[in-house]
Amino acid sequence: QSGLTQPPSISGTPGQRVTISCSGSNSNIGSNNVYWYQQFPGTAPRLLIYTNDQRPSGVPDRFSGSKSGTSASLAISGLRSEDEADYFCAAWDNSLSLLFGGGTKLTVL
Amino acid sequence: DVQLVESGGGLVQPGGSLRLSCAASGFTFSTSWMHWVRQVPGKGLVWVARINGDGGSTTYAASMKGRFTISRDNTKNTLYLQMNSLRAEDTALYYCVRLGAAADHYWGQGTLVTVSS
Numbered sequence: 001q002s003g004l005t006q007p008p009s010i011s012g013t014p015g016q017r018v019t020i021s022c023s024g025s026n027s028n029i030g031s032n033n034v035y036w037y038q039q040f041p042g043t044a045p046r047l048l049i050y051t052n053d054q055r056p057s058g059v060p061d062r063f064s065g066s067k068s069g070t071s072a073s074l075a076i077s078g079l080r081s082e083d084e085a086d087y088f089c090a091a092w093d094n095s096l097s098l099l100f101g102g103g104t105k106l107t108v109l
Numbered sequence: 110d111v112q113l114v115e116s117g118g119g120l121v122q123p124g125g126s127l128r129l130s131c132a133a134s135g136f137t138f139s140t141s142w143m144h145w146v147r148q149v150p151g152k153g154l155v156w157v158a159r160i161n162g163d164g165g166s167t168t169y170a171a172s173m174k175g176r177f178t179i180s181r182d183n184t185k186n187t188l189y190l191q192m193n194s195l196r197a198e199d200t201a202l203y204y205c206v207r208l209g210a211a212a213d214h215y216w217g218q219g220t221l222v223t224v225s226s
Binding site for chain 2: 003037043044047050051054057088090096098099100101102
């Protein structure tokens with residue numbers, strides 16, 4: 001089972017809004033919830049978005065998630081230097097495997 | 110606070126075996142699905158396996174099935190991953206993870222497994 005598809009990298013300037021896409025299929029994103037994680041070098045992933053568009057407590061409302069069909073997106077508005085990190089999407093597949101995207105490295109210019 | 114502390118990683122030769130452990134605290138371990146996820150440093154995340162609360166149900170990623178065994182001891186609040194027939198491509202940081210239905214996702218700090226001669 002192949003993973004979900006994300007762009008390897010994106011960049012933006014402070015204050016800008018950026019979007020990270022995550023593409024899957026009917027058997028994963030199309031049928032199940034999407035999760036988004038943020039990871040800084042040398043640390044474990046941190047949950048940013050659960051159940052497609054919900055933010056855990058403590059996650060700024062600058063982060064938002066959405067899902068449509070077999071794709072999902074993570075949007076970061078009011079970009080800040082501390083947002084520079086790797087971002088991963090995840091979704092269960094109907095084959096009972098958890099699939100991750102390859103990760104997107106966000107650079108704040 | 111939820112804590113997941115992995116141990117047991119290290120250097121092992123190709124074809125060798127290793128058992129990882131994860132000590133859990135701060136939540137009701139015996140009713141929680143638990144997972145192992147691995148990551149080659151600087152690369153992406155790969156789900157390895159999961160186990161239900163009483164240990165009666167397990168699921169594996171296709172590439173690990175038959176070589177890896179996930180298990181748990183609820184009397185010790187500990188999760189395990191027995192890894193056999195290890196290959197160079199199994200070299201990674203292995204995370205113990207609780208993936209709840211909502212926002213209760215918790216990750217340990219990982220234990221590094223290096224497969225090399």
